[in-house]
Amino acid sequence: MKRLEHCQVYQSARRGFAPATILFDDRVQSVSPSEKGGGRYVVPGFIDIHMHIESSMTTPTEFSRVTLPHGTTTIVADCHEVTNVFGIEGLGQFMGLEVLNDTFYAVPSSVPATSSLLETCGGTIDGPEVRRLAKDRRIICLGEVMNAHDLLADGDNRTKRIIQVFRESRPECPIEGHCPRLSGSDLDRFIASGVDSDHCQQTPSSIRERVEKGMFLEIQYKSLTRENIDALKEFPGFFSFVTDDVMPDTLMGEGQLDRVLRKAIRLGMRPEDVIYAATWAPAVRMHLVDRGMIAPGKLADFVVLDDLDSLSIAQVYKRGKLVYDRDAELVPHVTLPSFGSGILQSVRRDLVRADDFVLRIPNGSHQVVHVDHEAPGTLTRKTIRTVTVTDGTYHAPDVSILASVERYGHQAPVVPVPMLHGLSKPGAICSSWSHDSHNLLVMASDAKFAALAVNLVIKRQGGIATVDPKGEQFVPLAYGGIVSLEPMDRLGKEILQVRAWLRDHGYQADDEVMSFAVLALPVSPVVKVSDKGIVDVATGTLIDWRDAE
């Protein structure tokens, strides 16, 4: 039997601390009051119930290794990226990788994010796949339902079928949602379909409306403002903190869920309330009855802090085992297995030519539609210009070429579209990590650089290529073109370089790499690009850029 003696131990039911001694093996045996506690605070292991491992471009294995020192002992992963690439067989392989934390999973609900009419990907999840996945006890929720368009439509569709089959198979499990900007009667209908959480960027009024309508809120970094914190204080127990997406360089630099918690504290939430929303509240939401609290019978997952306000992590215990000790320089260790060609040879695309990326348009006057990426968020807008074409192609000094090149073996024709607020210097970036279909997203100053960057990603079988007159750089993402097999610290440095390249070439966004990648996500407002062209997200239709209505 192990013990942590005379600490300040977190009491979930009181949202406070009391001096105590904890006896434990893999589970807590007892928590006995002490006369006085020492300077260290012991809190339950952090639980991140809405996140995507592939956003950190890594395997569950490496993810667990690098996030345990940040206090994250349990995650609920929605691996819809790997499922978009490989289908549910590939999800099963990903779930089979060794982890050091406890990793639970969601049934990915959005594979593809929209439909095969709007985009091409490598897998499909519909009723039969949901029924099959729901039998797996590691799966404990339906992953974020994003397609509000489907849910609010009349008649049958895939999103409704998925919810129905999941509800029948697992009536007790939560259904996670993604509904940015939705409100009023549309939000009512979205929630009435059974989707009762949201993890998108919030405002005080969206927080109040959602919680009053019965939603559980999952608050990520970008939702943390002083005003939102004040709104959240009205509803203890009805929200948790989550990470959603954490880029490799951010993870190595600032941390994972702990980074979110620290920001919440800085913005004025009591550390005791922040810890509640990272431990007990998410455990209750996900019915993880054996954790989230330091009490008899619960897992001995502990984070030992030497300061509460800075959330400075000295030690982490997972299932009673000390896995991280800052001062003793103890860190977790694990090794990856080797992978076969099914995993490593996933970019099934013949090489492209510069000609594929030329914006062709008949001579004459046109109303040209542009994907216009406004800094600082991931939002885009549809910007229309009247232009006169004389050489059969559209080009202008401030116009970049944007395309998502299909890479699942169909050799579909490339559909380049014009973009504003893209690159301001010569060059191109291409990434096979491009949410959620993970085709080969390219943004280029001209067609020649576009083809160079795309062909580099095809030849290297997945990754992020940047090319410009000075040369080329490449970050390999060998696993399905979306996940690195490198250690996270090296990957983090490489992604930092990609970020610098984007900034140097005039691309402006808060999170340059992620904002670029989600230019391909046709459920994120307002206009995005798929392998089939520009998608109008609100209507779920393709737009011809050549002639606006």
Added chain:
Amino acid sequence: MKRLEHCQVYQSARRGFAPATILFDDRVQSVSPSEKGGGRYVVPGFIDIHMHIESSMTTPTEFSRVTLPHGTTTIVADCHEVTNVFGIEGLGQFMGLEVLNDTFYAVPSSVPATSSLLETCGGTIDGPEVRRLAKDRRIICLGEVMNAHDLLADGDNRTKRIIQVFRESRPECPIEGHCPRLSGSDLDRFIASGVDSDHCQQTPSSIRERVEKGMFLEIQYKSLTRENIDALKEFPGFFSFVTDDVMPDTLMGEGQLDRVLRKAIRLGMRPEDVIYAATWAPAVRMHLVDRGMIAPGKLADFVVLDDLDSLSIAQVYKRGKLVYDRDAELVPHVTLPSFGSGILQSVRRDLVRADDFVLRIPNGSHQVVHVDHEAPGTLTRKTIRTVTVTDGTYHAPDVSILASVERYGHQAPVVPVPMLHGLSKPGAICSSWSHDSHNLLVMASDAKFAALAVNLVIKRQGGIATVDPKGEQFVPLAYGGIVSLEPMDRLGKEILQVRAWLRDHGYQADDEVMSFAVLALPVSPVVKVSDKGIVDVATGTLIDWRDAE
């Protein structure tokens, strides 16, 4: 689409009311703020997550009919009484009866309550039965684990096996507990085994200790004191109100869960907090994700109140249907099916003789052990007297005869034991409704009356018989000897008469009928009687009343 317009609608996340209009069919479609609300309050249907239908001596069908007007729209029933009588086949039959509310079930964990070494009953639940029952989706928890003795013992036993199999089969489901008076390291070990609720009678310190140790508390009527209410106020969300056992006459006179809620309000808890602990808190505890709140997508289960402090119920809606309207005199209707001899001929016992109940003991001086029933609760104590026997039998003016006559076809010898604070006038009462084994419990002034009462129950195949020099009365409990097939209002009046008989004959207890019945419950402190004799509850052993150590 139906609507409830301009009401004061309960907002769970705020534990308060706001004027609103509700649109609904079987589920809520929307809750829209109004300029002003009328005088009526609309709250979610009440959810009673710890209760035994058989305590009200009735079927699930009749129970649902009579409790909907009290606002109870969902129950989680632990039917260990009917399972003790008929085994899991009989539980399945009981669960198959038509109901008007939503009735979920627990896996009965204590069949028998102790072991076949200490008592005889009609069914057994062990690992294989748990595995089979856990496949049924109407079953959502493991019913109250009562056998602290087993849990705290070393090595393998049935209670531990049941928990292990349930945990394997349904890892996400709660495990309910019953641990009166347990505290300190024994309570730690009890909780560490996975049992994390308690519904027994509490004190402020037992409330604080249990919640701090991670238990969810289920607060029943007898736990409601002003001091306990003050302690509970420290822990919103960590307790719910429950009924456990409600006698037929109490149900018809004062109500069901609403009776508990009214008492909590009278003792100083805000009605808004009381409602929370009867709706959202129990829904969360039991993972009933589709109810407990008035919000889009949740079941349209409403209780309409015209006064908050008195919790005066004007209407009840179940799944959108108005099932009770006080002013329109609308009440629910349902009819029972007919039952076969397997259900109706369940008392398999040959007739007994007065001689079976004589307290035989060798002549000489003895230390005689008595089951001593102290008013006002259900607690007993072991009282020892030094007596001198001259005629081979033990008798004294203040000593009653107590016996639990085996009735499952084994024709086991009767083991009468002496009792203090039993009857003070000539007569006997015998009941086949005697928790949890439901043998024929008899308490008598002498052996002749004992045999008369027991034989009446045998001849009539189950019920409660009272006999005295003035004559006899009988309440039939035709279904397994524990459940009446009469309408509840008639049954309530009959039970009131039994209560009056017990009081008239000098038996003193707060709840005479229940206190008498649990004289046979060998997990309830301190000494109880089974068909095998006196059971010492703390040690789980049989005591020979004839010679105390």
